[in-house]
Amino acid sequence: MGTNTTTAGQNAGAPVCESTDRGLMAWRLLVDAVRFRDLLLALTYRDIRVKYKQAFLGIFWVFFMPFVAIASGIVFRLAIWFFKSQAGISESFGMGQIVPVMVKSVPWLLFAGIVGGSSTSLINSMGLITKIYFPRQVVPFSTILSSMFDFIISLSGMCLVLVLVLTTKIVPGGADAVNITTHYLWLPVLLLILVTLATGLGLFFSCANLFMRDVRYLVQMCLNYGVFFSLVFLHYEDFQGWGWIFFINPVAPILESIRTIVTQGRIAPDILPWLAYSTAVAVIVMIFASRFFNRSEALFAEVV
Amino acid sequence: MNDVAIHVEHVWKKFRKGQLNDRMRDFFPLMRQLMFGPGKSDADLGDREFWALRDVSFSVKRGQSLGVVGPNGAGKSTMLKMLARILRPNRGTFDVRGRVSSLIEVGAGFHHELTGRENIYLSGTILGMSRKEICARERAIIEFSEIEEFMETPVKRYSSGMKARLGFSIAAHLEPDVLLVDEVLSVGDVRFRQKCLRHMELLSQSNVTIIFISHMLDQVRRLCPNTVVLDQGKAIYNGPTEEATRVYLDVFNQAPSHSVDADDRNRKVELRDINFRNIAGDEVGKWIVRQPGMIDCRLVIKKRIEKPAVVIKIFDIRGMYLDTIGSASGGLIIPPEPGQYRVRFTLEPMPLTDGDYAFHFYVYDRSLQVPCIWELRQPRMLSVRGGNIGSSVVDCSGRWELIGLDDSSV
Numbered sequence: 267m268g269t270n271t272t273t274a275g276q277n278a279g280a281p282v283c284e285s286t287d288r289g290l291m292a293w294r295l296l297v298d299a300v301r302f303r304d305l306l307l308a309l310t311y312r313d314i315r316v317k318y319k320q321a322f323l324g325i326f327w328v329f330f331m332p333f334v335a336i337a338s339g340i341v342f343r344l345a346i347w348f349f350k351s352q353a354g355i356s357e358s359f360g361m362g363q364i365v366p367v368m369v370k371s372v373p374w375l376l377f378a379g380i381v382g383g384s385s386t387s388l389i390n391s392m393g394l395i396t397k398i399y400f401p402r403q404v405v406p407f408s409t410i411l412s413s414m415f416d417f418i419i420s421l422s423g424m425c426l427v428l429v430l431v432l433t434t435k436i437v438p439g440g441a442d443a444v445n446i447t448t449h450y451l452w453l454p455v456l457l458l459i460l461v462t463l464a465t466g467l468g469l470f471f472s473c474a475n476l477f478m479r480d481v482r483y484l485v486q487m488c489l490n491y492g493v494f495f496s497l498v499f500l501h502y503e504d505f506q507g508w509g510w511i512f513f514i515n516p517v518a519p520i521l522e523s524i525r526t527i528v529t530q531g532r533i534a535p536d537i538l539p540w541l542a543y544s545t546a547v548a549v550i551v552m553i554f555a556s557r558f559f560n561r562s563e564a565l566f567a568e569v570v
Numbered sequence: 571m572n573d574v575a576i577h578v579e580h581v582w583k584k585f586r587k588g589q590l591n592d593r594m595r596d597f598f599p600l601m602r603q604l605m606f607g608p609g610k611s612d613a614d615l616g617d618r619e620f621w622a623l624r625d626v627s628f629s630v631k632r633g634q635s636l637g638v639v640g641p642n643g644a645g646k647s648t649m650l651k652m653l654a655r656i657l658r659p660n661r662g663t664f665d666v667r668g669r670v671s672s673l674i675e676v677g678a679g680f681h682h683e684l685t686g687r688e689n690i691y692l693s694g695t696i697l698g699m700s701r702k703e704i705c706a707r708e709r710a711i712i713e714f715s716e717i718e719e720f721m722e723t724p725v726k727r728y729s730s731g732m733k734a735r736l737g738f739s740i741a742a743h744l745e746p747d748v749l750l751v752d753e754v755l756s757v758g759d760v761r762f763r764q765k766c767l768r769h770m771e772l773l774s775q776s777n778v779t780i781i782f783i784s785h786m787l788d789q790v791r792r793l794c795p796n797t798v799v800l801d802q803g804k805a806i807y808n809g810p811t812e813e814a815t816r817v818y819l820d821v822f823n824q825a826p827s828h829s830v831d832a833d834d835r836n837r838k839v840e841l842r843d844i845n846f847r848n849i850a851g852d853e854v855g856k857w858i859v860r861q862p863g864m865i866d867c868r869l870v871i872k873k874r875i876e877k878p879a880v881v882i883k884i885f886d887i888r889g890m891y892l893d894t895i896g897s898a899s900g901g902l903i904i905p906p907e908p909g910q911y912r913v914r915f916t917l918e919p920m921p922l923t924d925g926d927y928a929f930h931f932y933v934y935d936r937s938l939q940v941p942c943i944w945e946l947r948q949p950r951m952l953s954v955r956g957g958n959i960g961s962s963v964v965d966c967s968g969r970w971e972l973i974g975l976d977d978s979s980v
Contacts, residue, residue, distance in 0.1 A: 308695040397678035
């Protein structure tokens with residue numbers, strides 16, 4: 267047993283987050299979460315450990331889920347290709363159709379993972395919230411981190427497959443499927459916008475869920491069918507002049523920007539204003555959600 | 571004021587009865603509150619609300635321990651959760667200085683799929699230790715818990731005792747400035763419980779401020795010089811623990827004492843004016859160890875009872891049954907006719923040791939097979955004082971003598 271000689275100054279430790287409405291709340295939430303990084307990492311580690319424990323496939327689920335998503339995307343594209351060729355538009359089916367689905371599915375899974383995971387995170391941690399004090403945002407943030415862990419693994423898996431397929435030319439049509447330019451540097455920025463949007467929504471839904479359990483079903487429904495409204499398998503060109511309607515959903519411009527960078531080497535010019543719109547939405551959602559989260563934090567232990 | 575660790579000033583906290591947010595009507599007030607902060611109405615009692623804490627104030631010096639006692643629903647845990655910053659008061663302010671650790675539930679933060687060792691890290695960080703601190707204390711935590719061989723087993727396979735042991739061991743190694751403990755020492759076996767209590771005494775000696783909630787008065791008396799008694803959200807007493815225990819027991823004695831059943835009016839019998847006296851016949855609030863005590867009461871018989879008998883059952887403060895004293899088995903014959911009989915029971919020698927006891931009173935009709943025909947709804951509480959606190963259960967005083975000397979050259 268340790269010697270118990272704690273003095274007041276020595277362990278002024280445990281940071282206390284003073285939640286006032288001054289300053290940019292989103293920033294304060296992040297700073298407090300970083301101050302509690304040990305806790306953040308411990309909870310993230312727990313999420314990752316627990317997710318794949320007692321499952322036969324274990325960590326391979328990280329690859330399996332995007333694999334299935336991409337496979338269903340390919341089925342989708344195959345059907346469209348079939349109808350097109352019936353209509354007399356002839357093009358060969360190959361990597362040209364598969365790569366777009368791949369590069370949009372994996373970020374979409376990240377988005378869905380963050381929003382879905384964090385929206386139930388606080389409810390699932392009821393036991394902690396009513397028993398122990400810590401900055402509450404650590405809970406949704408840790409699920410966000412574990413979703414990002416999954417993403418990084420599946421992303422590297424995808425890149426590996428892509429490189430293998432394109433170099434060995436197993437699947438035809440790989441020649442102009444990927445167009446590497448300096449514009450690829452935009453990809454991390456686009457991911458950051460996507461993650462910001464997802465984090466904002468996740469924060470908002472996580473505490474809204476505590477007050478109204480309806481939110482859980484709403485979020486689940488939106489994520490299940492959102493795949494069609496976020497242009498994950500479809501492209502805006504599929505709709506001729508009407509594709510922009512999908513861009514009202516701020517996720518769609520981000521995904522389409524990612525696709526056009528990968529396949530065309532740059533963001534298609536007609537997406538750019540919509541990308542600015544997505545960025546604005548992401549920032550506003552994040553600010554609003556942080557404020558909402560901070561306001562309601564005091565009530566968490568009472569309403570769960 | 572620099573030596574004050576906890577300062578609580580006029581704190582009020584309200585809760586709501588019934589379900590929250592299960593209909594649309596609740597939606598808009600909730601939205602308003604979340605977007606614009608609590609309104610003016612926050613400080614007042616609204617629809618279906620009640621005060622769980624009313625105007626509670628106290629302060630604790632650094633390194634002191636404060637006990638908090640009170641009947642169920644008195645607001646003890648609410649108080650503690652507030653100090654732990656889990657709940658916020660509706661009115662009033664409080665100030666806790668230094669690093670706070672709360673032990674509101676042993677094993678809070680455990681994940682049942684993870685192993686014991688992983689849970690030490692998880693629960694430890696949740697309770698506020700840094701990774702480095704846990705690394706340094708891991709050995710000590712495991713040793714304290716005495717379940718080293720199960721460290722690689724998932725916690726879901728643990729028995730509840732093992733979980734409690736591990737949970738307490740982690741919490742015990744927190745090294746906080748202020749430790750909030752809520753009724754957690756009721757877990758584990760007797761030996762482990764003693765070990766925990768001893769550990770808390772050590773903490774207390776090393777200048778840790780402890781707020782200690784317990785229903786076990788002997789634990790409170792052992793650990794805390796001062797105690798707050800809460801009743802229905804109000805702090806009805808704040809001072810030396812010895813006096814606090816008396817106030818606490820009085821709360822029970824003041825509660826409505828007679829069973830108020832539907833057939834109250836045609837009750838045949840009743841026991842009134844129960845009081846405890848010392849051997850001189852004076853009414854007292856406590857008995858002294860090894861000195862005889864007396865219990866007086868008035869048996870009111872309204873309708874004829876064949877074989878009336880007064881029965882007293884004694885329990886200790888933990889609820890352990892100690893003994894039954896029956897007037898019939900004691901040889902007393904009470905007449906069956908209606909009337910008021912004054913009955914006295916003298917306990918000599920008085921076998922109870924230092925502690926607090928609950929006396930349950932019953933009236934039986936020995937000619938019937940029914941359990942009892944009258945019972946006191948709330949037990950009467952009595953303290954016995956004069957020995958070593960909480961250390962003995964029975965009084966085994968006896969006689970020692972040297973009965974001989976055998977040849978020492980073996």
